[in-house]
Amino acid sequence: MDGSFLIGARAVTRDDTFRAIDPATNEALDPAFATSSLDDVAEACRLAADAFDTYRETDPETRAAFLEAIADEIEAVDGLIERAVRETGLPQGRITGERGRTTGQLRLFAKLLCQGRWAGVVIDTALPDRQPLPRADLRQRRIALGPVAVFGASNFPLAFSVAGGDTASALAAGCPVVVKGHPAHPGTSLLVGRAIQAAVRKCGLPEGVFSLVQGASNALGGALVADPHIKAVGFTGSRHGGLALVEIAQKRPEPIPVYAEMSSINPVLLFPHALAARAADLGKAYVGSLTMGAGQFCTNPGIVVALDGPDLDRFVDAAAEALGGAAPQVMLTGSIHANYDKGVTLLGGQSGVETIARGTEDSGVNRGRAALFGTTGAAFVANPALADEVFGAASIVIRCADKAEVARVLEGLEGQLTATLQLDDEDVEDARALLPILERKAGRILANGWPTGVEVSYAMVHGGPFPATSDSRTTSVGTAAIERFLRPVCYQDLPDALLPKAIQRANPLGLPRLIDGELE
Amino acid sequence: MDGSFLIGARAVTRDDTFRAIDPATNEALDPAFATSSLDDVAEACRLAADAFDTYRETDPETRAAFLEAIADEIEAVDGLIERAVRETGLPQGRITGERGRTTGQLRLFAKLLCQGRWAGVVIDTALPDRQPLPRADLRQRRIALGPVAVFGASNFPLAFSVAGGDTASALAAGCPVVVKGHPAHPGTSLLVGRAIQAAVRKCGLPEGVFSLVQGASNALGGALVADPHIKAVGFTGSRHGGLALVEIAQKRPEPIPVYAEMSSINPVLLFPHALAARAADLGKAYVGSLTMGAGQFCTNPGIVVALDGPDLDRFVDAAAEALGGAAPQVMLTGSIHANYDKGVTLLGGQSGVETIARGTEDSGVNRGRAALFGTTGAAFVANPALADEVFGAASIVIRCADKAEVARVLEGLEGQLTATLQLDDEDVEDARALLPILERKAGRILANGWPTGVEVSYAMVHGGPFPATSDSRTTSVGTAAIERFLRPVCYQDLPDALLPKAIQRANPLGLPRLIDGELE
Incomplete structure (x- = not known):
């Protein structure tokens, strides 16, 4: 090289x-x-x-x-x-x-x-006899x-x-x-x-x-x-x-x-029946998603939102145990590691935030030590700094007093790449009540999985309202x-000899075409 | 009221x-x-x-x-x-x-x-057995x-x-x-x-x-x-x-x-054979498009570009005659009229610009008096002020020395809503050479018509690069x-009971769906 x-x-x-x-x-x-x-x-x-x-x-x-x-x-x-x-x-x-x-x-x-x-390709055929005015031949295609x-x-x-x-x-x-x-x-x-x-x-x-x-x-x-x-x-x-x-x-x-x-902190919502049925498993799986790749994913789960109670305690205990045993991982650059350490220190020092667990001690340069924090819904809503992304394996569990506080936490969020629901059948009505908020906030909503891991396919959306993306x-x-x-361009009454192939009358490229409002 | x-x-x-x-x-x-x-x-x-x-x-x-x-x-x-x-x-x-x-x-x-x-609606079906990782069920729709x-x-x-x-x-x-x-x-x-x-x-x-x-x-x-x-x-x-x-x-x-x-000045290109065949008719029709509605259309033809010569003289003569007989028309507001007058005075006072014709004298308040100007390709390229939109029935004919100057005039333009070609069969090769420029500059390209008059249909584009539009x-x-x-949202592995109707498995809204890359 x-x-x-x-x-x-x-x-x-x-x-x-x-x-x-x-x-x-x-x-x-x-x-x-x-x-x-x-x-x-x-x-x-x-x-x-x-x-x-x-x-x-x-x-x-x-x-x-x-x-x-x-x-x-x-x-x-x-x-x-x-x-x-x-x-x-x-x-x-x-x-x-x-x-x-x-x-x-x-x-x-x-x-x-x-x-x-x-x-x-969209074509409106000419209507030379239309009254009061004829319609021209209109052909739209998209160009780079x-x-x-x-x-x-x-x-x-x-x-x-x-x-x-x-x-x-x-x-x-x-x-x-x-x-x-x-x-x-x-x-x-x-x-x-x-x-x-x-x-x-x-x-x-x-x-x-x-x-x-x-x-x-x-x-x-x-x-x-x-x-x-x-x-x-x-x-x-x-x-x-x-x-x-x-x-x-x-x-x-x-x-x-x-x-x-x-920027995205990718909220994860734990619904009561799912939490009751599998709090410990969820806690472990959450830490797996959080610490993968040293937490350096755009879709890393940065906040967990749930109703306070013993089931959430079990989730937090399992997460704390898993995260407490997580080995430090090399981060991408020295400055990303330094920013991570700074972000963790800032978050841990905020009023109303407790440090629940840290990963094992650093054993080399640029190692990110995972961090799990906890706070209340009231504290989170009151302090926008708690919603700042910390790039790396840091996350905060938000204990809410009631369903209304869950909704307030979500409504207060900026735009997100993802929102994750952990739910069982009995939780569907509760989830339905929150879905409109999540649709307004996120580009992808997923159930019973974790946000890290983005499929490259036809239906994927890796995007979302500002600041998740700029568009x-x-x-x-x-x-x-x-x-x-791409941008659309319309060609009106151009002779076939002058038209780009994509919209010539004989369709030499064999493209799918919408003609007069119907697929050909 | x-x-x-x-x-x-x-x-x-x-x-x-x-x-x-x-x-x-x-x-x-x-x-x-x-x-x-x-x-x-x-x-x-x-x-x-x-x-x-x-x-x-x-x-x-x-x-x-x-x-x-x-x-x-x-x-x-x-x-x-x-x-x-x-x-x-x-x-x-x-x-x-x-x-x-x-x-x-x-x-x-x-x-x-x-x-x-x-x-x-775009759906990627789940592939639970895919290796190394299963694929989730992914459903995209667009929401407001x-x-x-x-x-x-x-x-x-x-x-x-x-x-x-x-x-x-x-x-x-x-x-x-x-x-x-x-x-x-x-x-x-x-x-x-x-x-x-x-x-x-x-x-x-x-x-x-x-x-x-x-x-x-x-x-x-x-x-x-x-x-x-x-x-x-x-x-x-x-x-x-x-x-x-x-x-x-x-x-x-x-x-x-x-x-x-x-903002758009909607260039009209006159190709040699079309001009030779029907210069006078084109001149009259141009003034018809220019003066319609007191010229207060976004798609009003603000510049005409052609090779200099006797055929263009005939076009200009016919346009001058038609415009010279055009009665003044009430403009939309006093300030639009004042801005029009100011714009016409500014344009007519530019170096290298001649006033070819004006409409008949004003006979009341807020009447816009049509204005036809002429200049050379060299003068137009040298002075960006000649390309500023004058909202109203004002237009400028640009006489070019050769084809290369026509191309330079077009390349120098900002984004446009429309570009119009007046051409005959023998002009198609000349037009083809300029089409890439026009595609980069305009949202709609039309042949042998006039840009005013925008069809409301499937294939229409009323848009174009900046400053014709901001997007x-x-x-x-x-x-x-x-x-x-609209913006896309992706739903991953959501239970059917929680999905919006648009993407439920039974397709209760009967929407067209792209499934695994193929239209259903």
Whole structure:
């Protein structure tokens, strides 16, 4: 690995460099990685704009073959798993699984392209004899927005990074992509970036379809979002980081959409009959979800809400026992670990918050020690700081005096990626009363499972009202993610010879079409 | 008419009042209209929030019947046409046609609701035996965003006002609506508002489903957008006004989407063969589109782009003759007329711009005198001020030296609602070369027609890149407008007894469903 970054078909080096740090040891890793300059960013964006008109009009099958080629290339990368493990501290099994998810979602978007619904073809046939005025022939399709900036996420070095869900859905839509790699895993980023670069070449696509810029400064990402060629942004990360990008995007002469997936504490509701039937099992399973991957999931269960009482005591006792025996885990970076420790200290020091249990003592650098807190519904409602996300394996159990207090706790929440219900048949009426609140607050509502683990499929919603995301009308996981990067265009009375293939009268692409309000 | 405004089921009066002005005479009209207070705005929003969970879960047939009831009530309003004519200066035939469009689009949304695609039901069936992990049962549907603020537009007192496209699509989606009536036509607004209020009552819906606040101050609209209960905004009007609302919406603790349809100069391209074949006819038809309704359409053809030469001379001569004989027309308000005059003076005074023709002299107050200007492609590209929208019957013909200059003129444009091609068969190759630019710039591309006149249908796109709208991914006319007010929610492993009807296993609403990637 040579520490370059990728501008179109080229590998570029610069004198200004940075290194990845192994979070398990704080050791700086070879090689040194070149920091892209602002000129490099501009060049990547210019190439993307040059490629756009050609790339967006490739046939769906061409783009599908490209996505599959990327998946194949990623599977063929030597040393990818090992490098990602070194750069993130995540276990090999997790990274291997994440690679499967990454290639799987590329192949799912390939399949989606061939199904053709994404093109959104809607036709109103001409009515030349209509009174008082004739109706023109109207044909709507969706086209790509333009070049897209994608920010790699620290916590999914493959599935939400260089060839992750944002890149896959943008490329599927027909948008060239300029990725800003996350500075915590530049080697992983470069290996995957080269796989995409190879696929671009093998598929004979314009080089500007993909570039990867790298560097540790915020200015680089800011310049990318501000570049006039960029027409949309995909981001997964902190609330602070996401909002900074949204602000830059809105201040442009031409504002653009930012799809930022930011902050969520993912409430878990324990209903009385479920709690009575299996409090201890629930307590153990909750800690399993909470501590998985050092708690570094967007969907980590950050609060548990339940009626106070002996059944909740049993849940808390089981959770405390499980968490008290949980070994510390390496976190993704030193600063994420430091922020976690700070967040845990802040939360534990809040009035009305008790520390129920901590994981075992740290035995090395950057180890996150799990933390379980407790408070009352009244205290939670009174203090918004208790609802701040602590990124990592920290969670708080909220004991409510009655059902009305449960509802008040939920109504007071900001937008969430998920809301989880632990319920038995006898709890359904109680759950029904709360469902409208949860629907207003969350993008996904799940029963008798745990929020960590996000299926990549047609029906998935990984999104939700602000601040879970910056745009609740979308999802960043699943096939519907493609819609973020498309816009409708209507063609009125154009001669067939001038129409794009997607809406020509003979339907040469074989796309599903809505004609005069009915599916063909 | 008593000059009240409408908060839920009530008609409210206040001491602070304002009056409509007949723009044809500058005469203040009776009655005086109560100005809503900021408390009134807050109360309307609170009622809307109270109504939301009930209203959004009404069956599609219930909401369809409600939209049809509104259409029926509007048709039954005595004196609506006369009042709208007095308040806008628009001709009776135009207003009558606009009423038909308004009721027609309410009924089209009713039909759309019954078709059920709007609900976006997508189901991934459980795969309990999948390895390495089972797949949960995942069910996605779309739910309403929440209460919506709608701003009445001055130029469509019915079709883009109290019961216009924004209101119809928001109500169809399941969103309660709080309308801020345009202060230029408060009587029209109240008459239509009462029709909606009556329909709410007759359909037995919660009163908060609709309120109408009125007043002339910007603070009122600002408070409406800032109200925490409001979750989206629909606006049609000036760039300045739209951007002000966008800024307020983005500065909220919870930012919300604003769908603002703002500014467009709607380029018309004349291709050589079409121009050679019918220059004079095109010139006349162009002026017809330009001067219709005193040029007060969002889709008014503000620039014409063509290769310089004798055929273009013939086009210009015919246009000049037609426009020179065009009688002045009453504009919507005194300030719109004053801004038009100012814009025409500014445009005519720009370096390199010649005044080709003006309409006949003004013969009364607030009459807009049509204006036709000419310039070169080089001058247009060099001076962005020539691309500023002048709202009214003003347009500029851009003479280009060659095809490359035509492309430069188009590439330099901001986002547009429409782009029009006048072409013959022999022009198709030239048009094909420019189509990618136009697709990037405009929401609707039309051939051999004129951009004024927007069909309300399935395939229509009345939208486009910034600043044509604040969100190019949407349309404000046509059935796709409903998508602006919906967001997806995913339900994972919920027991059938707890699922909303839209996604219950037996499909009691009979909605179209995508199951495991295939339409059922």
